[in-house]
Amino acid sequence: MTINWQKEVEDRKEALLEDLKDLLRINSEREDDKMTADAPFGPGPKAALKHMLAYGERDGFAVKNVDNYAGHIDYGEGDETLGVFGHMDVVPAGDGWDTDPYEPVIKDGKIYARGSSDDKGPTMAAYYGLKIIKDLGLPLSKKIRFVIGSDEESGWADMDYYFQHEEAPDFGFSPDAEFPIINGEKGNVTLYAEFGGSSEGEDELVSFHSGLRVNMVPGTAEAAILVKDTVTIAEMKEHFEAFVEKHPIEGTFVSDENAVAITVIGKGAHGASPQSGINAATFLATFLNDYSFGSAAKEFIHTAAFIHEDFYGEKLDVAHEDEKMGRLTMNAGLFKFEKDVQDGNMISLNFRYPKGTTADQLEEGVRAVIGTAGVKIIQDDRNQEPHYVPVDDPLVATLLSVYEDHTGEKGAEKVIGGGTYGRLLKRGVAYGAMFPGYTDTMHQANEFMELDDLFRAAAIYADAMYRLAK
Incomplete structure (x- = not known):
């Protein structure tokens, strides 16, 4: 069965963009002075988490909210689980913006807003990849669990709590860095x-x-x-x-x-x-x-x-x-x-x-x-030690192969200083959504993501999840 992943994304790109815009309008900065038992990181991260999970409910997935710390969207069945990890919280907008950081603006083929590249844009691209697999009714031998966090930019207390209540996937990736792959992260x-x-x-x-x-x-x-x-x-x-x-x-x-x-x-x-x-x-x-x-x-x-x-x-x-x-x-x-x-x-x-x-x-x-x-x-009492998944691991090899097939460019391993949810799993990596040569605006004023990269990433994510879980 041959699937034109790019065409499947093209058919859904307007819907993807509208869903992303609505998500970007939510100011999901952590606010310690507004934390409650019901909003453990403040009202913004809670609102964004619930909004993202609501997309899963709308589209017919099995969805679970774990006490507004984190949640997941499930598809498929199997003895093994592929985990995909995104996050809804953002760093403070800060000063120096040319536009309202929480009113997305499309200009010159880019979408500008806090969270557009870190990590709401890439998370939405990966979610639509999963949605395409479900829409096409593709058979899977493994479960895909799309985990949504809400404290990645601060202390990862969301994942601490989540894994106290839910089992960890067997392997997976986080769409929160760069292509071709990030299979190593510094401490x-x-x-x-x-x-x-x-x-x-x-x-x-x-x-x-x-x-x-x-x-x-x-x-x-x-x-x-x-x-x-x-x-x-x-x-x-x-x-x-x-x-x-x-x-x-x-x-x-x-x-x-x-x-x-x-x-x-x-x-x-x-x-x-x-x-x-x-x-x-x-x-x-x-x-x-x-x-x-x-x-x-x-x-x-x-x-x-x-x-x-x-x-x-x-x-x-x-x-x-x-x-x-x-x-x-x-x-x-x-x-x-x-x-x-x-x-x-x-x-x-x-x-x-x-x-x-x-x-x-x-x-x-x-x-x-x-x-x-x-x-x-x-x-600080939170120390993350260096993390590395060998390049010959089937997870890494498969993801590199998908990247090469979609771009025509040779993939290679890479280690970064940034920390992603990929390190939550022993066999976990970061995978996109930024392509080689991109302009890094993460944590900066006027953060943006290229729309062509957003849609190209969605096709790669759909293909990657299907190959890993079919």
């Missing part, structure tokens, strides 16, 4: 440098804030300062304007008597590739490092300036490289300092590390370099 752990709130000195740091998530390069940073000499304020402003002129940033400097407010604008990016962004916080700290802050404020600014552009952990003396998995990367994502507040002042250091080192070794190394009596180094 992922976050360390926090914690500071006190004292701020004595010739200049006084009142506050410093930057960042939205540990896995995002902060695109903006703000600091409030008290300067005791108004002449110094004029000099500081001149110094700042020269600093901005010299570096790839923008900024504002506002003063009122002895109070100064400084804002720096850089460029956000995915925390797995910190070198592709412009970290506004470390640039601001580098500027402020020339001034005379005291005690905890001095330690905070000095530390933030010290790690400026330390993308590979070289200054922190934890650099490491593996032949297959590549180099360790480090993203400084969250910065908070409030004068006279003793708890909560911190800088987050998110590491994506290859085989050959461990989270504990990273913690030990960082503590040796920047840990002092006034700076505590704390390891």
Whole structure:
């Protein structure tokens, strides 16, 4: 039986696009202050999860919502289960958008919205792949379970809860990365440098804030300062304007008597590739490092300036490289300092590390370099170790074969720093939906997905699921 998967997608592309638009209109950012027992990650992730599961009900699938943490859409029967993992939560939209991030806009063959490429667009492409298999009544020897999460961008508490109540599929993939395939993912752990709130000195740091998530390069940073000499304020402003002129940033400097407010604008990016962004916080700290802050404020600014552009952990003396998995990367994502507040002042250091080192070794190394009596180094309790599925595994071989058949291009294995639900399974990988040469806008302003890529991915997903489960 020969199936023209591209034609099947073409027949459904308008419906796919309308379903995706409705999903993108839901602001599904996690909101901790609005969490309830019924909405464990806030109202947005719950609404998006229920909306996605409602598509499954509409189309006649067996559907289960697991207490608004996660859910699944089932098709077929068999002793083995193929799992496909997508997620409905998104990182905060942040600033710098040309359009409303939650009102999808189609322009120049692209759909713009938060979640369009990470991960609502790819999830919808994969869902329509499953829908095509069901619509055609294709016989399967395995069950396909499409699992929908709602906390992938934060702590994966959705999957922790889900697997406490549901069995894990035997093998599978997540449409949340790149083609041809991602069969290896670096380890992922976050360390926090914690500071006190004292701020004595010739200049006084009142506050410093930057960042939205540990896995995002902060695109903006703000600091409030008290300067005791108004002449110094004029000099500081001149110094700042020269600093901005010299570096790839923008900024504002506002003063009122002895109070100064400084804002720096850089460029956000995915925390797995910190070198592709412009970290506004470390640039601001580098500027402020020339001034005379005291005690905890001095330690905070000095530390933030010290790690400026330390993308590979070289200054922190934890650099490491593996032949297959590549180099360790480090993203400084969250910065908070409030004068006279003793708890909560911190800088987050998110590491994506290859085989050959461990989270504990990273913690030990960082503590040796920047840990002092006034700076505590704390390891987050969630550590994901490096993950790899061999290229000769039948799952990997089949997915590469499907990619090659649809594109005419040779497929090859790849390891990334980003973490996907593919690593939830021992035999789990990430598979699309971004094609080689794509423009990466994940976790950035003006996120988009190419419509041609969206539809081409849907055809690949349909064929891949059928070959794996027939």
